[in-house]
Amino acid sequence: MAPFEPEIVTTDGQLLPAAVPADAALSIRSATVSYGDKPAVFSVDATFPSGAMSAIVGPNGAGKSTLLKAALGVIPRVSGDVFVFGEPVEKARDRIAYVPQRASVDWDFPTTVLDVVQMGLYPRLGLLGRLGGAMRKEALFCLDRVGMADFANRQIGQLSGGQQQRVFLARALAQDADLYLLDEPFAGVDAATERAIIDVLHSLKADGKAVVAVHHDLATVREYFDHVFMINVRRMAEGPVDITFTTAALQSTYGGRLAATHLSELALSGAG
C-alpha cells in the first residue's frame, strides 16, 4: 500500500485529515471518543492496510477497545470519520466482522454453539435463501475451520475460554467479511487454541482479507503481525512492525510501565 500520507497541521493547531488511501482496509481520521468529559481516544488517525495482519497495542485503559468499537461505528464519535475500503463505515458495515473481548460477553445466555455461529449468517440470509439446511451446513463448515465442529450442539456457556473464543471466530468467519476486527483474541486461551486462531487469521490474510486485532502480548507482535498501531489515548506510533515496533515507541506508549530491559528485549526479539 501507499506510504502514509503526510498530515497537514493548520496554524490553529488543527490536524487536517490526510487523504484516505483507497487501498486501506480501515482508515480512521481525527477520531475522538469520550464516555464522559475525558476522551478515551483523542484525535486519532490510523490506517490499517488491506491484505495484512495489524495489531493494536497499548497499555490497559489506552482506548484500544474503544478504538475498535468506534471503527465499527457502534459507539458514537465526538468527532472524526471512519472509512472502510474507502467508504464511510456506515455504508460498509456488512463488510466487517467483529470478535469482542471475551470478558465482555455474557456466557450464561442459553444458546448452542451452532446458534452462535448462525447469528453470523443472518446478514447473508437472502443469499442463503433462508434455507435452514444451507445455514446449518455453512455454520458447521465455519466451526470445522476452527476445530469446533464436534461441539455444535453444546451450550456456549459450557465451553472453556479457548473454545468460546474459537466459536466467536467461527461466527466472524460465517459473516464472510472483508475486514476482521478482533479484541484480544488470544487472551486467556491455551497454546493450542492460540495456534489454531493464528492459523485461521493467517489464512484470512492469504485470502486477501484485512485483520486488525487488539493484541496484549508484546512478545508475539513481531511474529504474528505485519503492521502495528500503538495507542495511549493518542496515536503513539504506526507502521510496518519491523520499523515501528521499537524500544522508543514502546517507551512512549507504555511510559514507565515496562522495565527498560524488558523493553529492549521485546523490540529486538523475533527481529530475525
Ligand code: ADP
Ligand atoms: P483498553 O481496551 O485499551 O484497555 P478501553 O477502550 O476499554 O481501553 O477503555 C479506555 C478508557 O475508557 C478507560 O479509561 C476506560 O475506563 C474507559 N471506558 C471504557 N468503556 C467505558 C464505558 N462504557 N463507560 C465509561 N468509561 C469507559
Ligand code: MG
Ligand atoms: Mg480492551
